[in-house]
Amino acid sequence: MIFVIIVLGVFLGDLMLKKYVEANLPEGEERTFLGGRIRIRKLHNRGIALGALSERPALIRKGTAGMILGLLIALAAALPEKGGNVRKTGLSLMLGGALCNWFDRFHQGAVTDYVSFGTRWKKFARLVFNLSDFCIFLGGILAVFGKGNKKS
Numbered sequence: 001m002i003f004v005i006i007v008l009g010v011f012l013g014d015l016m017l018k019k020y021v022e023a024n025l026p027e028g029e030e031r032t033f034l035g036g037r038i039r040i041r042k043l044h045n046r047g048i049a050l051g052a053l054s055e056r057p058a059l060i061r062k063g064t065a066g067m068i069l070g071l072l073i074a075l076a077a078a079l080p081e082k083g084g085n086v087r088k089t090g091l092s093l094m095l096g097g098a099l100c101n102w103f104d105r106f107h108q109g110a111v112t113d114y115v116s117f118g119t120r121w122k123k124f125a126r127l128v129f130n131l132s133d134f135c136i137f138l139g140g141i142l143a144v145f146g147k148g149n150k151k152s
Contacts, residue, residue: 003079003092010096011103014131018104018112025114036118043128044110050127057109064102071095086146093139097132 021042025031030041047054048064075091078084104111113128 006092007096021114090139090142093135097135
């Protein structure tokens, strides 16, 4: 049950943050926190990571749906196993993030990103993320490193 709660928590949490950004942050406006280290700004990404394949929206929707199906199958297969909680947590984080980004893309044709980091590395400072992106990244690490740990 906890893994379903993780999926729903990521999905609903990021959905609420995206809705807040859409309603309260005008396009082109930026808010900074922690001395400019964290920047909140609205960006609509029509592609996948780094805007790749933005000219192929049908491929992105189908590919994302396929990955979601794969994650659902992997999580469903892992749930009855004893242990493996690190892997299950990772799969749950990835699934919640993928579902939210897919939902966003399906309903508005783009994913709303809103967090970037002020760094001296200009290329990294231009990247904009959302909570789902962080959960997919962290979930991938947990799923890979938790795979061999069936007793976690």
